[in-house]
Amino acid sequence: MAESNFVDYVRIHCKSGNGGSGSAHMRREKFVAFGGPDGGDGGRGGHIILEGNEQMWTLLHLKFRKHIKAGNGDPGGKQRSSGADGEDIVLDVPLGTIARDVETGEFLFEITKHGERKILVAGGRGGLGNDHFKSATNQAPRYAQPGEDGIEGWKTLELKVLADVGLVGFPSSGKSTLLSVVSAAKPKIAEYHFTTLVPNLGIVGHREKHSFIMADIPGIIEGAHEGKGLGLRFLRHIERNSMLLFMVPADSEDHLKEYNILLNELEKYNPELLDKQRYLGISKADMLDDELMEEISTELGDIPHLFFSSVTGKNIQQLKDKIWEILNS
Template sequence: MTEGNFVDYVKLYTSSGKGGKGSVHLHREKYITKGGPDGGDGGRGGHVIIRANPNMWTLFHLKFKRHFRAGHGEHGSKGRSTGADGEDVYVDVPLGTVIRDTETQEIITEITEEGQEYIIVKGGMGGRGNWHFKSSTNQTPRYAQPGVDGEELDITLELKILADVGLVGFPNAGKSTLLSVITAAKPKIADYEFTTLKPNLGIVEYRDYQTFVMADIPGIIEGAAEGKGIGHRFLRHIERNSTLLFLVPADAPDITEQYEILLDELRRYNPELLDKERLVAISKSDMLDEELKAEMKAELDKNLKVPYLFISSVAQQGLQELKDTLWTMLNTADVE
């Protein structure tokens, strides 16, 4: 998937179908000239249904189709025949999609499970035919109910990526390089800030054919929690990751300080993000000699309050240890 095809925010107009009218009909046959009422019910209008599609990773397919209208119910007919229901319309979305009412911004539902469906606007009920209204005092009712109108709703779809591990770091920390090395993902990589403008997903192959999903979230900048740049859009994708991997380059002026700044951005955006498992990976560590690495370890043991390890994506150093640690963290979290 190219970066331009990743769409994580769309607005849609949805409209359900109107119910069909009930029939006003009196039964007539060759030798029955004054039969009773036998007008059938109208069919219900079609629903607009949001449906989970586990094979989708983006809302790109909704970028150019913004209006979804379900079919109207057909009218009832003689012989108590019920009209056909209006055709339902399905809107397929990837797992991790949040649906909001565009006007009120209230969350209507979240699509997080395979096979999940949610009726976003219900079709109108079909009207009842005249045979329902027969009584001892009114043997031949000549009226039936009209169908109920459908509903309209403007909705906003936001995608929050569902991944096991979310990569968090400043621009140019080496997140895309790491993802390209330990997964089959092919993110855009270059030696300048903000190469990644959209999240990238990759499947990490672990021992015994087991896997977990890693997401490269675009680099955080100070002020992202206040929406600086497009910070809010970046941070939204971290909410659904069960474990956060903080990537800090070995040549950073102060590794602990960079980690604390990243942590503070998450705290200000959503304090619940601090409840997630955290691991710090010091990238580009192939540029360190053993003496310098020992000095850094002593400093980090004293100041850094979370587990850490040294890795190099380019030199393929520490990557198996990283996978082992992440796998243990993910499965320990599942057990708890």
């Protein structure tokens, strides 16, 4: 996915439709001098609706569509005929999209399933016709209820990437390289920090025709929970992963310290992230001999880990086996 095409946050102005007014019509027929009220109800104003679409990965299509307006309901008619409802506006969004109100910051809902529909802004109710207001003491009401106005306001949509495995590590820890080796994804790879500026997703094939989705999350640095580096913008994507694969490169000066910094950043951002299943991969293991690997293992103590190399393919299958085991535990 091109970086310029990945949009995970948009702000849109929404205006739902006004409800149609009820009718105050009185029945008029030949040979019926004083027919009673027969005014119909007004139609409902159009809703603005979000619908989950599993084929979408970005909110790009809404980036330049800032104002969204639904149709108004039609007024009621004679013979108790109701007005037509206003046209609904249905916006397709990727799974993992969260809707919030801009003014209050209130969380509204989240779209997590394909085809799931939720109303972002409800249309105004149609007014009742005069037929509803007749009574024993008022048999010919000549009034009806006006329709409700639609709702207008700014909403934010933010996307949290849905994936089975999230790759967590400092910049240049080998996350993009691993994703490119185990899947058909083609993330940008280079020997400098912040090569990855957007989350990249790849489908990883496993034994016996199984598969899982892996997400390469842009690199974390110390202080990311305070907005440093790429900061909070991408930490939220980690919240939607079933498990986290921490990655520390073999050439790190202090593997345990780097691992603990990553844990600390996640905890400060959202302590619940530490409840997720996690595993540690020591990448670029082609740089290590057996003696160095043993030394690093001693340093890591009882932290479950595996040495692997995306360049040589060392232990790549074992890593996929371990991920599959954790996902299905």
